[in-house]
Amino acid sequence: MQWETVIGLEIHVQLATRSKIFSGASVAYGAQPNSQACAVDIALPGVLPVLNRKAVEYAIRFGLAINAAINSPSIFARKNYFYPDLPKGYQISQLERPIVEGGHVTIRTGDKEKTIHLTRAHLEEDAGKSTHEGFHDKTGIDLNRAGTGLLEIVSEPEMRSSTEAVAYAKALHSLVRWIGICDGNMQEGSFRCDANVSVRPAGSDVLGTRCEIKNLNSFRFLERAIDYEVARQIDILESGGSIIQQTRLYDADRDETRSMRSKEDAHDYRYFPDPDLLPVVIPQEWIEQIREKLPELPEDRRNRYIQDFGLSAYDANILTAARELADYFEQAVKHLPEQSKLCANWIMGEVSGRLNKEELEIDRCPVNPEQLAGLLLRITDGTVSGKIAKDVFDSMWQGNGDSADTIIDAKNLRQISDGGEIEKWIDEVLAANQQQVADYRAGKEKAFNSLVGQIMKISKGKANPAQVNTLLKKRLTE
Amino acid sequence: MTLSLSDIKRVAKLARIEISEADAQQNLIQLSGIFNLIEQMQAVETQKIKPMSYSQDMVQRLREDIVTETDQHIQFQSIAPQIEDSYYLVPRVIE
Numbered sequence: 073m074q075w076e077t078v079i080g081l082e083i084h085v086q087l088a089t090r091s092k093i094f095s096g097a098s099v100a101y102g103a104q105p106n107s108q109a110c111a112v113d114i115a116l117p118g119v120l121p122v123l124n125r126k127a128v129e130y131a132i133r134f135g136l137a138i139n140a141a142i143n144s145p146s147i148f149a150r151k152n153y154f155y156p157d158l159p160k161g162y163q164i165s166q167l168e169r170p171i172v173e174g175g176h177v178t179i180r181t182g183d184k185e186k187t188i189h190l191t192r193a194h195l196e197e198d199a200g201k202s203t204h205e206g207f208h209d210k211t212g213i214d215l216n217r218a219g220t221g222l223l224e225i226v227s228e229p230e231m232r233s234s235t236e237a238v239a240y241a242k243a244l245h246s247l248v249r250w251i252g253i254c255d256g257n258m259q260e261g262s263f264r265c266d267a268n269v270s271v272r273p274a275g276s277d278v279l280g281t282r283c284e285i286k287n288l289n290s291f292r293f294l295e296r297a298i299d300y301e302v303a304r305q306i307d308i309l310e311s312g313g314s315i316i317q318q319t320r321l322y323d324a325d326r327d328e329t330r331s332m333r334s335k336e337d338a339h340d341y342r343y344f345p346d347p348d349l350l351p352v353v354i355p356q357e358w359i360e361q362i363r364e365k366l367p368e369l370p371e372d373r374r375n376r377y378i379q380d381f382g383l384s385a386y387d388a389n390i391l392t393a394a395r396e397l398a399d400y401f402e403q404a405v406k407h408l409p410e411q412s413k414l415c416a417n418w419i420m421g422e423v424s425g426r427l428n429k430e431e432l433e434i435d436r437c438p439v440n441p442e443q444l445a446g447l448l449l450r451i452t453d454g455t456v457s458g459k460i461a462k463d464v465f466d467s468m469w470q471g472n473g474d475s476a477d478t479i480i481d482a483k484n485l486r487q488i489s490d491g492g493e494i495e496k497w498i499d500e501v502l503a504a505n506q507q508q509v510a511d512y513r514a515g516k517e518k519a520f521n522s523l524v525g526q527i528m529k530i531s532k533g534k535a536n537p538a539q540v541n542t543l544l545k546k547r548l549t550e
Numbered sequence: 551m552t553l554s555l556s557d558i559k560r561v562a563k564l565a566r567i568e569i570s571e572a573d574a575q576q577n578l579i580q581l582s583g584i585f586n587l588i589e590q591m592q593a594v595e596t597q598k599i600k601p602m603s604y605s606q607d608m609v610q611r612l613r614e615d616i617v618t619e620t621d622q623h624i625q626f627q628s629i630a631p632q633i634e635d636s637y638y639l640v641p642r643v644i645e
Contacts, residue, residue: 089615090615090616090617091616091619096617096618096619097617097619098617104621104623104636105635105636106623106626106627106636107621107623107636108619108621109626111626116626122611122612122613123610123612123613124612124613124615125612125613125614125615126614126615127615145609147603154564154565154566156638156640156643168603202643204642207637207639209642210632210634210639210640210641210642211639211640211641211642211643212634212635212637212638212639213637213638213640340560340564342564345603345604349610350604350606350608350610350611351603351604351609352610352612353609353610
C-alpha cells in the first residue's frame with residue numbers, strides 16, 4: 073500500500089527578552105544554578121506574576137510577520153501538571169484566545185514552493201531544568217530557566233515529509249531571528265521542536281492516529297526522528313497492528329523513538345483562566361507601531377533580489393536565509409549594482425566558504441562588505457584576474473582592514489594587459505615548448521591550454537588571461 | 551454525568567493525592583453531589599451570554615523588560631530539604 077505522511081510541528085521559541093515573562097529575574101544563559109530564580113519563579117506564597125511588555129510585543133511582531141490575527145483581549149490560562157521543575161504545579165500558558173491566531177509561511181523544497189498554515193502562537197513560561205546525572209539517586213533542579221518567556225508556534229498538519237518539516241522549521245528559525253525575537257541558539261534550547269506524526273493510506277482524507285515526538289533540538293534530529301517514526305508506524309499498520317496515541321522521545325544515540333507515555337497516562341491539564349492575570353488588551357495603535365518598525369521580511373527581500381538584481385531564485389533563497397547575510401549582500405552590491413551576480417557568487421562562495429571553515433558568522437566576517445565591493449570592482453575593471461582576486465581576498469581576510477587597492481599596489485598584483493609585456497612571455501614559453509606548438513598545430517587543442525597555463529605561470533598570474541588567449545592564438549596561427 | 555470510582559482514582563493520581571478506598575467511596579458520593587448540582591444549572595439558558603473569564607472589568611498591566619531581581623538563592627535554599635552545588639534535590643524522577 074502507498075502511505076502518506078502527515079506532520080504538524082509545535083515549536084517553542086525562547087523570546088530574546090532580558091527578564092522573564094512574569095518576573096524581573098534575568099534570563100541570561102549559563103548562570104550559576106538557581107541564581108536567577110526569584111520569588112515569583114520559585115512560586116513562594118503571595119507572589120503575583122506581572123506580564124513583560126516586550127514578550128507581548130515580540131509575539132505581536134511574529135504575528136504580523138506571518139500575516140496572522142492578533143487577538144485582543146488575549147487570555148492566560150493555567151495548565152496544571154506535577155513535575156519537580158514546575159514549582160507552581162501549573163504552567164502559565166494560553167488556551168483560548170492565544171495572542172496570535174492563523175497566519176502562514178512559505179517553504180521551499182527543491183524547486184517546489186508550498187504554503188504552511190499556522191494554527192496559533194501563544195505566550196507561555198518555560199519550566200526549570202532537571203538533571204538526573206551526578207546527584208547519586210536524586211534529581212537536581214535548576215530553576216533559572218523557569219519563567220523564561222516562550223512563544224509556542226503550532227502549525228496545521230500540512231507537511232507531508234520530513235524534508236518539508238525541516239524546511240518549515242528552518243523557515244521559522246530564520247524568521248524569528250530575522251525579526252529579532254529569538255537568538256535561535258538550538259544548543260542552548262532557544263528553539264525546540266515537537267513533531268506530531270501520523271500516516272494514512274495515500275488518497276485518504278481521514279487523519280491516522282498520531283504520535284508526538286518531543287524535544288527535537290536540531291534539524292537533523294527532527295528529520296531522523298520523523299523518518300524513523302514514519303517507518304515504525306507503517307511497519308505496525310502493514311503487519312495488521314494499530315497505532316497507539318503516544319508521546320515519544322527521540323534517542324539520537326540509537327536513532328529511534330521510544331514511548332514516553334501513552335494516551336491513558338496523558339496529562340489532564342485542567343486548563344482554566346489564570347485569576348492572577350487579567351485579560352491582555354492590545355490597542356490597535358500599538359499593533360501599528362510594531363508594524364511600522366518591522367524590518368523588510370525575508371520573503372519580500374527574496375522577491376526584490378530576483379526582480380531588482382536579476383538573481384536566480386536559488387541565489388535569492390540562500391542570501392535571504394539570514395538577515396545578516398542579506399544585509400551584507402546589500403551593502404556590497406550597492407557599490408556595484410550592475411554586478412549583483414558577481415557579488416552573490418563571491419558571498420555564497422568565497423565569503424561563506426571561509427566563514428564556514430573558520431566557524432564564524434557573517435556578522436563577524438573579517439572582510440567587510442565595502443572591502444569586498446572594492447575588490448569586485450577591480451575584477452570587473454580588469455585590474456586583477458579572478459584568481460589573483462582570491463589572493464587579495466585572502467590578504468584582506470588576514471589583514472587589518474586595508475582596501476583591495478592598497479593590497480594590489482603593495483603586492484604589485486595589478487593585472488598586466490600590456491601587449492608588449494605579454495608578447496615577451498609568449499616568446500619565452502613558445503621557445504621552450506616547441507613540441508607543444510607542433511602538437512597544437514597538428515590539431516591537439518589541449519596543447520593550447522597547457523601553453524596558456526605556462527604563460528600565466530611565468531607572469532605570476534598577473535597576465536590578463538583573455539589577452540593571453542587572443543595573442544597566443546594569433547601567434548600560433550601566423 | 552455519572553462519576554465512577556475509577557474517575558475518582560484517576561483524578562487523585564493526577565493531583566498526586568493518595569487516597570484510601572474508604573475515602574475514595576466518600577469522595578465519589580460528595581463529588582457526585584456537586585456534579586448533580588452542576589447538572590441542575592445546565593438547565594439555565596446561556597446560549598446568548600458571552601463567556602466571562604474574569605470577574606473584574608480590568609485589563610492586564612504590563613511591566614518593562616528590565617532585570618530587577620537579585621540573586622537570593624542562598625536565602626531561598628536555606629528552607630529547602632536538600633540542596634547540592636546550588637541545585638535543589640528531589641527524589642529521582644525520570645520520564
